[in-house]
Amino acid sequence: MNNIQKNRWKDQAFKFWGIFCTMIGLVLLTIFIGDILIDGIRRIDWDFITDLPSRKAENSGIYTALMGSIWILALTTIIAFPVGVAAGIYLEEYAKNNKLAGLLEINISNLAGVPSIIYGLLGLEVFVRIMNLGASVLAGSLTLSLLILPIVIVSTREAIKAVPQSIKDASFALGASKWQTIWHQILPASGGGILTGVILALSRAVGETAPLIVVGALAYVPFAPQSPMDEFSVMPIQIFNWISRPQAGFIENAAAAIIILLGITFIMNGIAVYFRNKWQKKWK
Amino acid sequence: MRKIKELIIEKTLMTSALITIAVTLGIILVLSIEAIQFFSEVSIFDFLTDTQWTPLFTEKHFGILPLLSGTLLTSFIAISVALPIGLTISIYLSEYAPKAFRKAVKPLLELLASIPTVVYGFFALVVVTPFLQGFFPDLAGFNSLSAGIVMGIMIIPYISSISEDALHAVPASLREASYGMGATKLQTAFKVIVPAASSGIIVSIILAISRAIGETMIVAIAAGQQPRLTLDPTVPVETITAYIVQVSLGDVQHGSLEYRTIFAAGITLFTFTFLLNTLSYRIRKKYQEKYE
Amino acid sequence: MEITMENPKKKDVVLDSIVDTSLKKTPKIETKNIKVWYEEFNAIKGISMSIKPNTVTAFIGPSGCGKSTFLRLFNRMNDYVDGFSLEGKIKINGQNIYKKNVNVEELRKEVGMVFQKPNPFPKSIFDNVAYGLKIQGIKDKQLINDRVISSLKQVGLWEEVKDDLKKSGLALSGGQQQRLCIARTLAVEPSIILMDEPTSALDPISTAKIEELIFQLKQKYTIVIVTHNMQQASRISDYTAFFYLGELIEFNKTKNIFTNPEKKQTENYITGRFG
Numbered sequence: 001m002n003n004i005q006k007n008r009w010k011d012q013a014f015k016f017w018g019i020f021c022t023m024i025g026l027v028l029l030t031i032f033i034g035d036i037l038i039d040g041i042r043r044i045d046w047d048f049i050t051d052l053p054s055r056k057a058e059n060s061g062i063y064t065a066l067m068g069s070i071w072i073l074a075l076t077t078i079i080a081f082p083v084g085v086a087a088g089i090y091l092e093e094y095a096k097n098n099k100l101a102g103l104l105e106i107n108i109s110n111l112a113g114v115p116s117i118i119y120g121l122l123g124l125e126v127f128v129r130i131m132n133l134g135a136s137v138l139a140g141s142l143t144l145s146l147l148i149l150p151i152v153i154v155s156t157r158e159a160i161k162a163v164p165q166s167i168k169d170a171s172f173a174l175g176a177s178k179w180q181t182i183w184h185q186i187l188p189a190s191g192g193g194i195l196t197g198v199i200l201a202l203s204r205a206v207g208e209t210a211p212l213i214v215v216g217a218l219a220y221v222p223f224a225p226q227s228p229m230d231e232f233s234v235m236p237i238q239i240f241n242w243i244s245r246p247q248a249g250f251i252e253n254a255a256a257a258i259i260i261l262l263g264i265t266f267i268m269n270g271i272a273v274y275f276r277n278k279w280q281k282k283w284k
Numbered sequence: 285m286r287k288i289k290e291l292i293i294e295k296t297l298m299t300s301a302l303i304t305i306a307v308t309l310g311i312i313l314v315l316s317i318e319a320i321q322f323f324s325e326v327s328i329f330d331f332l333t334d335t336q337w338t339p340l341f342t343e344k345h346f347g348i349l350p351l352l353s354g355t356l357l358t359s360f361i362a363i364s365v366a367l368p369i370g371l372t373i374s375i376y377l378s379e380y381a382p383k384a385f386r387k388a389v390k391p392l393l394e395l396l397a398s399i400p401t402v403v404y405g406f407f408a409l410v411v412v413t414p415f416l417q418g419f420f421p422d423l424a425g426f427n428s429l430s431a432g433i434v435m436g437i438m439i440i441p442y443i444s445s446i447s448e449d450a451l452h453a454v455p456a457s458l459r460e461a462s463y464g465m466g467a468t469k470l471q472t473a474f475k476v477i478v479p480a481a482s483s484g485i486i487v488s489i490i491l492a493i494s495r496a497i498g499e500t501m502i503v504a505i506a507a508g509q510q511p512r513l514t515l516d517p518t519v520p521v522e523t524i525t526a527y528i529v530q531v532s533l534g535d536v537q538h539g540s541l542e543y544r545t546i547f548a549a550g551i552t553l554f555t556f557t558f559l560l561n562t563l564s565y566r567i568r569k570k571y572q573e574k575y576e
Numbered sequence: 577m578e579i580t581m582e583n584p585k586k587k588d589v590v591l592d593s594i595v596d597t598s599l600k601k602t603p604k605i606e607t608k609n610i611k612v613w614y615e616e617f618n619a620i621k622g623i624s625m626s627i628k629p630n631t632v633t634a635f636i637g638p639s640g641c642g643k644s645t646f647l648r649l650f651n652r653m654n655d656y657v658d659g660f661s662l663e664g665k666i667k668i669n670g671q672n673i674y675k676k677n678v679n680v681e682e683l684r685k686e687v688g689m690v691f692q693k694p695n696p697f698p699k700s701i702f703d704n705v706a707y708g709l710k711i712q713g714i715k716d717k718q719l720i721n722d723r724v725i726s727s728l729k730q731v732g733l734w735e736e737v738k739d740d741l742k743k744s745g746l747a748l749s750g751g752q753q754q755r756l757c758i759a760r761t762l763a764v765e766p767s768i769i770l771m772d773e774p775t776s777a778l779d780p781i782s783t784a785k786i787e788e789l790i791f792q793l794k795q796k797y798t799i800v801i802v803t804h805n806m807q808q809a810s811r812i813s814d815y816t817a818f819f820y821l822g823e824l825i826e827f828n829k830t831k832n833i834f835t836n837p838e839k840k841q842t843e844n845y846i847t848g849r850f851g
Contacts, residue, residue: 003713004681006713007468007470007681008679010468010470011469017372018375018376022381025393025437026392029392086300095298095301103305104304108304109565110561110565114311115498115500115553116500118498118550118557121528122307125314149303179294207398207403208400209402209501210525236501240402240501240504243402243505258402258406269395273391382658457691458695458697460695461760464691465707465760465761466711466712466764475711
């Protein structure tokens with residue numbers, strides 16, 4: 001009797017501890033964002049977005065970094081999207097249960113866990129030096145493409161896996177070839193899921209700092225990139241640079257740039273969640 | 285004709301998949317080649333036992349231990365924060381929370397993992413360190429404590445999300461059996477559900493450790509750039525990753541010994557995370573078989 | 577005797593007459609005008625019945641008729657279902673089990689349950705049976721040991737597993753697993769055992785063993801069993817209740833239900849014309 005009451009008491013105590021822990025994560029998230037908003041929101045105006053970086057905090061803007069991020073995002077999408085989706089299709093529809101499939105699977109799982117800075121070292125050696133691309137937008141995009149490739153592949157596979165077998169069977173029964181079935185049935189049916197994964201992967205890429213620093217992206221670039229071979233900076237590197245400076249004005253700049261970067265990240269995540277929900281409904 | 289087209293398509297797709305293998309080989313090759321050249325000039329014994337790391341000074345020492353201790357110290361602090369909180373959250377969400385609450389909270393928590401790490405670094409340096417200095421006046425401006433705590437917050441969702449998935453995958457019939465015998469939710473959770481989901485939980489912890497070890501920007505911003513062999517969380521340290529960033533920001537000549545140090549540091553880091561990832565993959569495979 | 581389910585007042589009268597003729601002792605389980613909702617769905621539409629001690633009562637009826645839902649009210653397993661709400665009273669041993677301050681854990685010690693699929697914990701055979709005692713905080717090793725052995729003996733599993741008590745419960749065959757689950761329930765010494773289609777996942781031989789076991793357990797326990805299998809109901813139960821669309825259509829001695837049902841629906845169901 002006594003024991004049972006004690007157990008109930010412990011049960012309730014744990015429940016409140018659980019609520020507390022769950023809330024602490026969310027509260028900290030709110031504090032983070034609130035604090036950064038307070039620090040930086042007043043700094044954001046049109047000039048801040050269109051100004052070039054400067055030695056003086058109050059004259060500095062994020063224009064070159066923002067343009068660099070957009071360039072990187074666009075090129076990374078162009079490179080990683082087709083390769084990742086193609087690899088995902090191959091693994092899910094062609095290479096089932098053979099030795100190569102097993103090897104590929106272990107390999108991709110491992111790549112997903114390799115620290116991003118290691119990709120930077122790879123990019124530095126292969127793209128910057130051996131392929132002689134220099135510290136260019138292209139070298140940075142190739143590096144980030146390799147970094148997000150595992151994410152794109154895994155989400156492509158999951159999306160394809162969710163397509164009911166009956167749809168494939170129906171297509172094959174009508175005499176469609178494997179590729180016709182993939183192109184006309186499986187890809188349209190899994191498009192939402194694939195898109196979700198790709199957007200999430202890109203939102204990761206847009207926030208990456210370390211590999212681009214290693215590749216040689218600059219903290220100070222006087223002009224926005226005009227071609228894939230130009231030197232570049234990106235938003236996170238600009239933020240890192242401003243954080244590293246002692247003057248208070250740059251901390252305010254960093255906070256303001258963080259607001260914009262977080263805005264981009266959250267919007268991309270929001271779009272991804274939207275696609276996911278829309279797509280999940282379709283199969284229910 | 286159709287057959288040839290199908291074949292070409294298959295080979296193209298296969299090539300895309302094979303790129304991932306090329307990436308792995310590339311990483312291993314690049315790290316090894318540069319590291320081998322590094323070790324032709326610096327003995328492996330010194331690398332592993334020297335207690336100083338000063339490749340950028342005139343008096344050069346190449347002992348990885350200070351960088352390693354910095355990496356392990358910040359990771360340890362991070363895990364100490366993330367493990368109890370993350371595990372509690374996963375048990376609470378899977379065993380106690382109403383469905384609607386769980387559905388609303390999980391994506392919010394995952395948002396924590398999607399925030400760029402440079403933002404966390406800002407937070408550690410500009411908010412957490414001054415806050416902690418209110419309690420510990422001796423805390424240095426750069427220290428492993430703030431960096432570790434903030435990194436811990438960042439990896440909470442890694443533990444809570446994957447563990448929650450594992451707990452959730454335990455068949456409801458086990459829960460019912462336990463409740464049916466008069467067990468409380470707490471007893472059911474700790475005596476039946478957590479043991480049944482243990483491999484999934486272990487995987488989540490290993491992934492979190494691996495993530496902490498490889499984390500770069502938080503420690504580069506908030507933990508400092510002073511390699512030292514210490515367990516004191518209040519002083520500046522340098523991690524392997526932060527060192528690579530430090531060198532990359534400077535003007536180091538390609539092919540020089542200093543340049544190669546980042547690859548020697550990189551291969552150390554890669555070895556650690558590779559072992560952890562392989563371990564987690566093995567456990568995950570075994571665990572999938574259990575319920576399928 | 578006339579049973580009309582549409583009128584709750586009349587129904588009570590009818591059930592009272594059953595009580596008069598057959599329930600000499602006080603009822604073990606008594607429900608009064610029970611209604612259950614899941615969100616908007618009315619799963620149980622006002623059921624009153626009494627179950628007397630040391631009997632086997634079978635609940636039969638087509639899928640979705642509410643028989644499992646009704647069974648799970650007796651140990652409050654429905655509490656965890658989202659959107660569950662209840663109206664009416666259920667008394668076990670004369671106590672209203674849905675009163676506010678009722679200790680659910682205590683109730684479930686008194687009312688054990690065996691589930692559709694054998695669900696041993698991923699623990700050793702010994703730990704499976706000892707589980708209920710351990711969660712009550714019993715530390716007396718001798719007592720736990722004795723209880724484990726006697727429970728395993730009661731379900732006829734002792735001879736088969738006495739040398740493998742450390743082996744995982746999952747290593748047993750399906751039928752053995754289900755008997756292990758029954759032993760696990762017995763170890764806590766309940767007075768009522770609820771069984772939710774306990775043999776539906778088992779082969780005929782294992783089923784026969786479980787049925788034999790149920791027959792023996794009746795001496796000490798009150799058993800309520802949900803079954804899809806009409807032959808099973810007629811073989812093992814003393815009373816049978818036929819449910820349809822959330823209502824109790826007919827509740828009587830098993831013999832009467834199967835030889836001389838009073839309602840057309842019951843007759844249609846047991847003769848296999850629907851369901």
